[in-house]
Structure formats: C-alpha cells, structure tokens
Amino acid sequence: MSALATRARAFAAFWWDFVVGDDWRIAVGVVIAIAATALLAHTGVPAWFVLPVIVVAVLAWSVRRAARRAVDQ
Amino acid sequence: MTGWPLAAATFLACGVEAVEAATIVLAVGLTRGWSSAGRGVAAALIVLVAVVAVLGPAVSALPLGALRIVVGGLLLVFGLGWLRKAILRAAGYRALHDEDQIYRRETASALTASSRSAFAVPDVYGFTIAFKGVLLEGLEVVFIVLTFGTNAHHVGIASIAALAAIGVVVAVAIAVRGPLTRVPENTLKLLVGTMLTSFGTFWAGEGAGAHWPGADASLLWLTPAVLVVVLAAAGWLRAGRRSALATSR
Numbered sequence: 062m063s064a065l066a067t068r069a070r071a072f073a074a075f076w077w078d079f080v081v082g083d084d085w086r087i088a089v090g091v092v093i094a095i096a097a098t099a100l101l102a103h104t105g106v107p108a109w110f111v112l113p114v115i116v117v118a119v120l121a122w123s124v125r126r127a128a129r130r131a132v133d134q
Numbered sequence: 135m136t137g138w139p140l141a142a143a144t145f146l147a148c149g150v151e152a153v154e155a156a157t158i159v160l161a162v163g164l165t166r167g168w169s170s171a172g173r174g175v176a177a178a179l180i181v182l183v184a185v186v187a188v189l190g191p192a193v194s195a196l197p198l199g200a201l202r203i204v205v206g207g208l209l210l211v212f213g214l215g216w217l218r219k220a221i222l223r224a225a226g227y228r229a230l231h232d233e234d235q236i237y238r239r240e241t242a243s244a245l246t247a248s249s250r251s252a253f254a255v256p257d258v259y260g261f262t263i264a265f266k267g268v269l270l271e272g273l274e275v276v277f278i279v280l281t282f283g284t285n286a287h288h289v290g291i292a293s294i295a296a297l298a299a300i301g302v303v304v305a306v307a308i309a310v311r312g313p314l315t316r317v318p319e320n321t322l323k324l325l326v327g328t329m330l331t332s333f334g335t336f337w338a339g340e341g342a343g344a345h346w347p348g349a350d351a352s353l354l355w356l357t358p359a360v361l362v363v364v365l366a367a368a369g370w371l372r373a374g375r376r377s378a379l380a381t382s383r
Contacts, residue, residue, distance in 0.1 A: 082212075084215070087214045091338075095341075095342050107344075112339045117363050124225075131222075
C-alpha cells in the first residue's frame with residue numbers, strides 16, 4: 062500500500078472513530094429514527110414520539126449487547 | 135435554548151473536554167519539557183482555527199431544516215456514545231474514566247519514549263502527544279460550540295461559554311500542576327451525554343418535520359426523561375451484573 066493510501070486510510074479511520082465511536086449500530090439507529098420521523102411527519106400524523114422511542118431502544122440494545130460481550134469475555 | 139441554558143450546557147460540555155486535554159498536556163509537559171509540548175498545543179490550535187474558519191460559514195449557510203437534521207443527528211450519535219460509556223461505567227462493565235490513572239499512564243510512556251528532534255521541534259514525541267490530545271478534544275469543543283450556537287442562533291454566547299470553560303480548566307491545571315482528579319468527570323459525562331441526547335432528539339425531530347407538544351418547552355420534560363432512562367439502564371445492568379457474579383461463585 063502506498064504512503065498516500067495509508068495516510069488516507071488513517072484519516073478516514075480517525076473521522077470514523079471521531080463521529081461514529083464504539084458502536085456503529087447507534088449511528089444506523091439514529092439515521093433510521095430520523096428517516097422514520099420524516100416519513101410519518103410527511104403523512105400528517107403526529108411524529109414527535111418516534112425519535113425518543115427509537116433512541117431509547119437503540120441505547121438499551123447497545124448497552125445490553127456490550128454488557129453481554131463483557132460477561133462472555 | 136438561549137442565554138443561560140445555552141451557556142451552561144456549552145460550559146459543562148466543553149469543560150469536560152478541556153479536562154481531558156489538560157491531563158495529557160500536563161503529563162507530557164512536565165515529563166518531556168514545555169518547549170515541544172507548547173509547540174504541539176500551538177500547532178493544534180492553528181489547525182482548530184482553520185477548521186472553525188472552514189466549518190463555521192458552511193454550517194451557518196445550511197437551511198434551518200437541514201441544519202437541524204444534520205446537527206441533531208450528530209448530537210444524538212455523540213450523546214448516545216457518551217451515555218453508552220457512562221452506563222457501562224456506572225454498571226461496572228467498563229473501567230471508570232480516571233484522570234489520575236491516565237496521567238500516570240501518559241507520564242510513564244513519556245518517560246520511556248526515545249527523544250528525537252525534527253524540523254524546529256526539539257522533541258517529536260512530546261510535540262505529537264500534546265498535538266493529538268488538544269486536536270482531538272478541541273474538535274469536540276468546536277463541534278459543540280458550532281452545533282449548540284448555530285441552532286440557538288447564539289454562536290457568540292456558546293463561544294464565550296466554551297472559552298470560559300477552557301480558561302477555568304487551564305487556570306486550575308496551572309495552579310495544581312497535576313491531573314484534575316477532583317473533577318467528577320464520570321458524573322459530568324453522564325450529564326453532558328444526557329444534554330447532547332435530549333437536544334439532539336429535539337432538533338433532529340424538528341428538522342424531520344415533527345411538532346413537539348409544547349414546542350421548546352418540551353426540552354423541560356425530554357431532558358429529565360432521558361436522565362431517568364439512563365439511570366434506570368445503569369441500575370438494571372448493575373443488578374444483572376451482581377446477580378451474574380453471585381451465580382458464578
């Protein structure tokens with residue numbers, strides 16, 4: 062791998078780690094939650110509850126998964 | 135969110151980042167000398183100013199709806215990441231963030247690392263560690279100031295609060311000349327994670343077209359609700375861990 066490719070990879074890894082962090086599933090859950098809110102709001106149905114519900118579910122799922130992995134190790 | 139709530143939220147969030155950066159710079163400065171550490175800090179500040187110069191106008195130019203989705207989404211990802219760590223630490227699944235331990239680790243590494251000079255830097259190791267520490271934590275400060283400030287249309291207040299937080303931390307660090315161990319960093323991180331998640335949920339929801347009952351006032355129930363969920367999750371995981379440990383004995 063060339064030095065330029067190595068640096069580009071390191072640069073991308075830095076930003077991935079900075080923005081996404083330890084669990085990429087959280088970022089995916091946030092994107093899904095915002096998309097679901099936008100879709101529901103577009104139909105005229107009250108959509109404010111979608112984000113808090115999905116956010117709580119994603120957080121609970123992520124910490125439970127991390128705790129299980131810690132126990133298994 | 136305007137005035138004092140904005141200033142308080144920004145001050146707390148940026149204060150936590152400043153404590154982490156100060157610990158690294160102190161460890162490097164006191165063991166490897168201040169010349170290279172100081173240059174590392176200065177270089178990181180120059181990069182951060184460049185980032186603000188590029189990102190600031192770009193963020194301000196976004197239409198409000200798109201800005202709220204992007205900023206709210208990023209705040210949510212950041213906030214949930216902080217809360218995830220805070221819950222796992224509170225439940226005992228992850229080591230507590232210990233500034234004293236980090237300081238000792240950085241000091242031990244700094245004492246054993248070889249010394250090499252390059253360009254105008256007498257000690258590349260000291261320069262690099264100080265540069266990375268300030269740049270990483272500084273990027274989070276920039277992100278917090280830009281997102282909180284732009285959304286509330288008060289970048290000035292957010293900037294002043296951030297500078298005040300950094301000023302207080304630097305002044306205390308200079309006075310103590312050691313790790314800021316008395317700062318309840320884990321508790322602060324839990325509170326800041328709660329704020330980032332609450333504001334992120336609110337702004338992302340508004341940007342996506344949702345109408346919150348009570349408009350801005352919904353933050354008054356949303357923030358405590360997030361905190362209750364976080365504390366409940368930590369308690370639930372802690373109880374599960376105790377029961378698992380009791381079963382394994």
